[in-house]
Amino acid sequence: NAGVTQTPKFQVLKTGQSMTLQCAQDMNHEYMSWYRQDPGMGLRLIHYSVGAGITDQGEVPNGYNVSRSTTEDFPLRLLSAAPSQTSVYFCASSIRGHYYEQYFGPGTRLTVT
Amino acid sequence: GENVEQHPSTLSVQEGDSAVIKCTYSDSASNYFPWYKQELGKRPQLIIDIRSNVGEKKDQRIAVTLNKTAKHFSLHITETQPEDSAVYFCAAGGSQGNLIFGKGTKLSVKP
Numbered sequence: 001n002a003g004v005t006q007t008p009k010f011q012v013l014k015t016g017q018s019m020t021l022q023c024a025q026d027m028n029h030e031y032m033s034w035y036r037q038d039p040g041m042g043l044r045l046i047h048y049s050v051g052a053g054i055t056d057q058g059e060v061p062n063g064y065n066v067s068r069s070t071t072e073d074f075p076l077r078l079l080s081a082a083p084s085q086t087s088v089y090f091c092a093s094s095i096r097g098h099y100y101e102q103y104f105g106p107g108t109r110l111t112v113t
Numbered sequence: 114g115e116n117v118e119q120h121p122s123t124l125s126v127q128e129g130d131s132a133v134i135k136c137t138y139s140d141s142a143s144n145y146f147p148w149y150k151q152e153l154g155k156r157p158q159l160i161i162d163i164r165s166n167v168g169e170k171k172d173q174r175i176a177v178t179l180n181k182t183a184k185h186f187s188l189h190i191t192e193t194q195p196e197d198s199a200v201y202f203c204a205a206g207g208s209q210g211n212l213i214f215g216k217g218t219k220l221s222v223k224p
């Protein structure tokens with residue numbers, strides 16, 4: 001199993017550009033989530049999904065969209081990038097919900113200039 | 114919603130000493146409390162977790178205690194080793210269907 005994979009590893013965007021961060025898992029996990037990690041701020045939940053076709057907002061959803069058309073994939077879309085979105089983004093999955101171990105991907109380091 | 118406070122933000126100990134990290138949470142409905150370790154440049158990984166029906170859980174040199182009345186939980190690492198140096202995050206999960214993380218504690222173990 002590859003576990004949780006994320007692409008790209010690094011990305012530089014200009015303000016106003018849009019892009020999609022990819023996340024995939026091959027463990028047949030129902031629950032997937034996106035976090036951003038900023039220095040001194042811990043991990044903050046952006047969006048999560050409890051299964052295909054179901055998504056919900058986390059703590060910091062503004063400026064981001066998600067969809068979950070398959071169990072395996074959970075892409076995160078930045079609609080119009082802003083410097084405040086410079087961060088490290090982690091995707092995570094768990095077998096059934098947030099009450100179970102979250103398996104994190106390797107992260108995407110995004111810089112918005 | 115849930116709010117998780119974590120202290121201290123940095124902790125330095127000598128190899129062999131014990132380390133304690135404390136977290137408090139605000140939502141009395143939270144019932145799942147995991148701890149994650151993140152080494153520099155790597156992804157967070159679960160090291161131990163506790164559910165609300167248990168007061169203490171141990172795994173070798175690591176233990177977690179939970180006080181639901183006071184709404185706080187703690188991570189205890191005994192006989193620390195240099196490889197324990199990392200950032201540790203506590204989290205609380207409950208009625209909202211998601212995990213809320215603390216801001217992290219950077220632990221440094223000096224040989």
